[in-house]
Amino acid sequence: MLQLIVGSNEESAALELSDCPDTDVVDVVSLLDSQRELTPEERCTVNNLAFSWDLPPINVDNRRWLAEKMQQIAVIERRRTQIKQLRRGLKDCSVFYMIKERPALAQVLFPRSAEQVMDSQTILKRIIWPMPDSDNEDDHSSVEETCLLTGFLRDYIENGSSRELNQLLKFWTGWSIPPQHLYVEVSNGITLPVASTCLTTLKLPLKCPNYHSFKVNLDASVGSTEFGFGMI
Template structure:
């Protein structure tokens, strides 16, 4: 839940919006927000503690941080950071700068758009003679977020250091990629989820215990879940995992149990999904699981 808050924002209203983001931009190019209020509140120190403690306890990690921010965070110089246009969180500025990229003809309307931005940044207007130079200068200006977020990065580093994992990060270069994975590397499919599931065993009952489910019931529900996972979309798999474990990334061990009932239940602490034995068709199984999984964000994975 703590890492989810870092990704989607906190329910804090500083007079601008109901949700306050600590990181903004697009995946794999997220940068710290430049809000002075967040900085004065030491929220980036808190974010560093959250990241460090989640790592120590085998929890989910924070994906998608810009490589340039990570480079500066672990001690690299701002001047040597590899900057990408996607590191600019302002989509309007990014669109204007992209107009200069390449050699395609620039329309009169685009020329005026470029000139407005360049004048605002005390740069000369557009000219084909210095098009490439202007593109590089505007790119540097747009991603000056590295300079504007130095204090945020410093607070983030302090929070991580408080969790005592900083020596591990600085002594092992590969640890940085583990602590700050790329969102694109965290993608997974049905096969990955199925490999992590610990399936229940259908046992025969010679004593006719009324509380024991018949083997054919256990086998049927297992087959329903396997078929659902194999056919589900990425969004559906993420919702299922969030309902199942509280997080959308597969855990090392995903437990499955079956109970006498009509709805799905989940214990996120033990990573256990309870399948209802009373569902008899794949259609009912799918529709009921969709309804239950969609409550994950409001019901903490419990129905």
């Protein structure tokens, strides 16, 4: 992306499948990159995406070209507005020509999210924990279960590795940079943890017998999403 931001030729940009933020496009390009004969259903999936982007249907001669073209559209052409905005912003703050002349400085300005070291206190100090319902003071079991679950979450964060905490944060907020506040809710209407990324809210199921079950469920939810807004 740095090559495109500083104005290099789009044709010289080296694209990888991991650069694509759209899982449906990744699936289609993976089919095209495979060496096997596609089934009628798979060909239909490929052609549906091709037609939606005004590309020709798949045939024996254009399979490699179609994969590269779809990847270029997903990674570059659908981000063109954002690339222009980034270029304009870098020029306004007098950084554009500096990184154009010294590309190595871009690693300092734009560190990769995978290289960020996340610690438990960075997350814990931002969490707004759920408060007992003042209108339901007699429901001691609900308060006890809520306290139990928040304790499980605290243990999960305190014992998590940097990679696990980064994945949790991305699931929680859709981004790899911690916001000012992280909210936690406990709900009786769900069976697995879910996240409302726009509200930076992690919702935990009320019923959970022990920490092991809590960790298994949270790991399953966190692992169900590969991409976050931070990768788009």
